[in-house]
Amino acid sequence: MVGLTEYLRFIVTLTAVVDPFLAVPFFLALSGARTPEASRKLARSVTLTVFVVLACATFFGETMLEYIGASLPSFRVGGGLVLLLMALAMLNAEAGSVRQSIAEANELQAGEVSGVVPLAIPLLAGPGAISTCILAAERGGPAHKVAVVACIALVALLSWFILSKAHFIEQRLSRTSLNVATRILGLLLAAMAVQTMAEGLIYLFPGLAG
Numbered sequence: 001m002v003g004l005t006e007y008l009r010f011i012v013t014l015t016a017v018v019d020p021f022l023a024v025p026f027f028l029a030l031s032g033a034r035t036p037e038a039s040r041k042l043a044r045s046v047t048l049t050v051f052v053v054l055a056c057a058t059f060f061g062e063t064m065l066e067y068i069g070a071s072l073p074s075f076r077v078g079g080g081l082v083l084l085l086m087a088l089a090m091l092n093a094e095a096g097s098v099r100q101s102i103a104e105a106n107e108l109q110a111g112e113v114s115g116v117v118p119l120a121i122p123l124l125a126g127p128g129a130i131s132t133c134i135l136a137a138e139r140g141g142p143a144h145k146v147a148v149v150a151c152i153a154l155v156a157l158l159s160w161f162i163l164s165k166a167h168f169i170e171q172r173l174s175r176t177s178l179n180v181a182t183r184i185l186g187l188l189l190a191a192m193a194v195q196t197m198a199e200g201l202i203y204l205f206p207g208l209a210g
Helices: 004-018 020-031 036-068 072-091 104-108 116-124 126-138 141-162 168-170 175-204
Strands: none
Touching: 004 104, 004 126, 004 175, 020 116, 020 141, 020 168, 020 175, 036 072, 036 116, 036 126, 036 141, 036 168, 072 126, 072 175, 104 168, 116 175, 126 141, 141 168
16 A cells, blocks of 8 residues: 555655646746636646546556556656656756657747647646656556546646636746746656656666665
């Protein structure tokens, strides 16, 4: 059984990976010409998409890995590397190419996309968040996966609250304040990424434990 501490750790890690603060400027750029009701609807659609994608990864991610012949320890190393790259970008207060490509950023700025893409995928529920959920789900059975999905729901709810209050946050907080929050989350994510990679490497190379 996984203890409460592990679930809290997962919530913190997933919050750092999703990083709704980083999405606030992008959300404002998309919702600037929309009515308040349309902006709230966009926030609901984005966070609901994030929840569905990450919940599906929780239940079906391990099966997908088995299908392609990848082991969980190797996925821990690869997933940890993805998280580390994201953390390094966050420490520079940037989205990073792992989270969002230049082409996707240009489409977002030009208003050529609906908002759910690429705001929900891949900006919020990208490779890092999907990897985090798959790795968290492998620690237990069905009841554990349900608990993981409940944690995902909490993170999605927090993301919805932040995006729905994006215009209020813009008025109260400067871009520097948002960048500080992103950098703090990036530092936490970097520590989690190194831990995840270390656990995978120890399983692949038991001699490292000595």
